Amino acid sequence: MKEKVVSAFRPGSTTEGEEAFALMKKLFPICRSITGNGVRETLKIIKEKIPVEVHEVPSGTQVFDWTVPKEWNIKDAFVKDQNGNKIVDFKKLNLHVLNYSVPIKKTVSLKELKEHLHTMPEHPEWVPYLTSYYKENWGFCISYNEFEKLREGNYEVFIDSKLENGSLTYGELYIKGQVEDEILFSSYTCHPSMCDDNLTGVVVLVMLAKKLLESKHKYSYRFLFIPETIGAITWLSKNEDKVKNITAGVIAMNLGNKGNPTYKKSRQGNALIDKAVEKMLVDSGSPHTIIDFTPSYGSDERQFCSPGFNLPVGALMRSPAWDFPEYHTSADNPDFVSVSSLDKSFDMYARLIFLLENNETYASLNPKCEPQLGKRGLYGAIGARKSGYFNEIALLWVLNMCDGEHPLLDIAIHSKLDFEQIKNAADALVEKGLLKKA
Numbered sequence: 001m002k003e004k005v006v007s008a009f010r011p012g013s014t015t016e017g018e019e020a021f022a023l024m025k026k027l028f029p030i031c032r033s034i035t036g037n038g039v040r041e042t043l044k045i046i047k048e049k050i051p052v053e054v055h056e057v058p059s060g061t062q063v064f065d066w067t068v069p070k071e072w073n074i075k076d077a078f079v080k081d082q083n084g085n086k087i088v089d090f091k092k093l094n095l096h097v098l099n100y101s102v103p104i105k106k107t108v109s110l111k112e113l114k115e116h117l118h119t120m121p122e123h124p125e126w127v128p129y130l131t132s133y134y135k136e137n138w139g140f141c142i143s144y145n146e147f148e149k150l151r152e153g154n155y156e157v158f159i160d161s162k163l164e165n166g167s168l169t170y171g172e173l174y175i176k177g178q179v180e181d182e183i184l185f186s187s188y189t190c191h192p193s194m195c196d197d198n199l200t201g202v203v204v205l206v207m208l209a210k211k212l213l214e215s216k217h218k219y220s221y222r223f224l225f226i227p228e229t230i231g232a233i234t235w236l237s238k239n240e241d242k243v244k245n246i247t248a249g250v251i252a253m254n255l256g257n258k259g260n261p262t263y264k265k266s267r268q269g270n271a272l273i274d275k276a277v278e279k280m281l282v283d284s285g286s287p288h289t290i291i292d293f294t295p296s297y298g299s300d301e302r303q304f305c306s307p308g309f310n311l312p313v314g315a316l317m318r319s320p321a322w323d324f325p326e327y328h329t330s331a332d333n334p335d336f337v338s339v340s341s342l343d344k345s346f347d348m349y350a351r352l353i354f355l356l357e358n359n360e361t362y363a364s365l366n367p368k369c370e371p372q373l374g375k376r377g378l379y380g381a382i383g384a385r386k387s388g389y390f391n392e393i394a395l396l397w398v399l400n401m402c403d404g405e406h407p408l409l410d411i412a413i414h415s416k417l418d419f420e421q422i423k424n425a426a427d428a429l430v431e432k433g434l435l436k437k438a
Helices: 015-027 037-046 110-114 144-148 195-213 232-240 271-282 341-355 394-399 410-415 417-430
Strands: 053-058 071-080 086-089 104-107 156-165 166-174 182-188 220-226 246-252 260-265 289-291 313-319 362-364 401-405 433-437
Touching: 015 037, 015 195, 015 341, 015 401, 015 433, 037 195, 104 182, 110 156, 110 232, 166 195, 166 232, 166 410, 182 195, 182 260, 182 341, 195 220, 195 341, 246 271, 246 341, 271 313, 271 341, 271 410, 271 417, 313 341, 341 433, 394 410, 394 417, 401 410, 410 417, 417 433
Parallel strands: 182 220, 182 246, 246 313, 260 289
Antiparallel strands: 053 166, 071 086, 071 156, 104 156, 166 220, 260 313, 362 401, 362 433
C-alpha cells in the first residue's frame, strides 16, 4: 500500500477559521510598519503558534538597487484644537498618523495643518491609510466628516516618533520535507491596524504552518513573514543561494473578505503552481477568477517574479484590493472579516498542498492493452473505497496516461476529472499491482 502523505490536508471542511480570527484580533491593535517594534511584537505573538526564526538586517544595508531604511517607531501622536480637545488621537486609531512620520511638536494655523491632513471625501466616515517610507514627512489621516468640522485657529500637533538607524525585521520558518524542493508561502507584516490587508494572509499562513508541522510531507516548506516590497527584496538579496529550490510559491493576502477566490499567475504563466491553483479552483466548483501576471500592481510576487529570478510564484487571495473600497482604510477592521471566509481560505490552501504533495508520476506495469479490472475488484466499484472516491473513467484515464511522463495533475487537467478522483484511482491501481512510481 502506498504511504499517504499530508493526510491532514485531505480536502474537506476545516475549523481553523476561529483560531485564525482570534489571532487576527490579537494582532490588530499593533502599529506595524516596514520596520520597528510593531513588527517585532507581531512576530513574537506568531512565535507562540509556530517556531519562526527572527532576522534583523541593519539599516543602510544595500539590497540590490535598494537600501534598508532607517527604523521607525512611534509612541504617541495627536492634534489638539484651541480648547485642548484631541481631534486626532493615535492611541485610539494608529491609522491617524501618516506611517513613517518624523517627530513634530509645534503650533500651526489651520491652513498649515490642512497641508498635512489626508482624507477620503468619497467615504467621509473612513480614515485612510497612507505612508511616507522613503521621503521624510509628517502628517495625519482623518475622516472627511471630521475634516469638515475644523475651524480657523491654531492647532497643537505632536508626533512622538523616532526615525534612526536600526534594522528591518522579518520572520522565517523552514519545515524540512523528504526532498529539498521547496514550496514557498509568503505574507507581509508591515500594515498597521487593518485586517483583510493583510493580517488575514498572515494568520492563514500561521495555521497552515502549524498543520504542516504536525504532518508528513514530501516537499520542504518555507514561510516568510516580511514587510511588503523591501522585505521581499531584502530576503532575495540575502538568500540567492536558496531560490534554486523553490518549485512553487504563493503570496497570501486578502483572505478574509466575502469575495470569490482570485489567483494572479506567476510571470511564467504555465508553471506547476499556476496549473495547480487553477485546477484546485476548478475542482472546488466555486466561482473564481484567474488573472495573468502584471508588474503594475499586486504584492511581492512582483519581486519573486522579477526577470533576474523569474520564480514560479503567484498570488492567491479572495477579492483583490482593487475590488473592495475598504482597502487601506479604517473600514478594513475585524467586522469586515468573517470566520467563514478564513475557514474557506484555509481549506483552499490546504487543497493546494494536497494537490502538490500528491502530484506523482506513475508508469503502467501492464501497458499493452487495458488490464481486466473486474477480476481485480475495480470494475463497478464506484464510490466503494474508504480512502476516497473514484470512478471507472478515472481508472481508464490513469491507466492510459501513466506512461512515466504524465504527472497526475496533467491527467486530471486533460481528463477534466477532479484531481482527487485521479489520485484515488492511481492509489487503487498501485494497490492492485498495475502501477508503479516512475
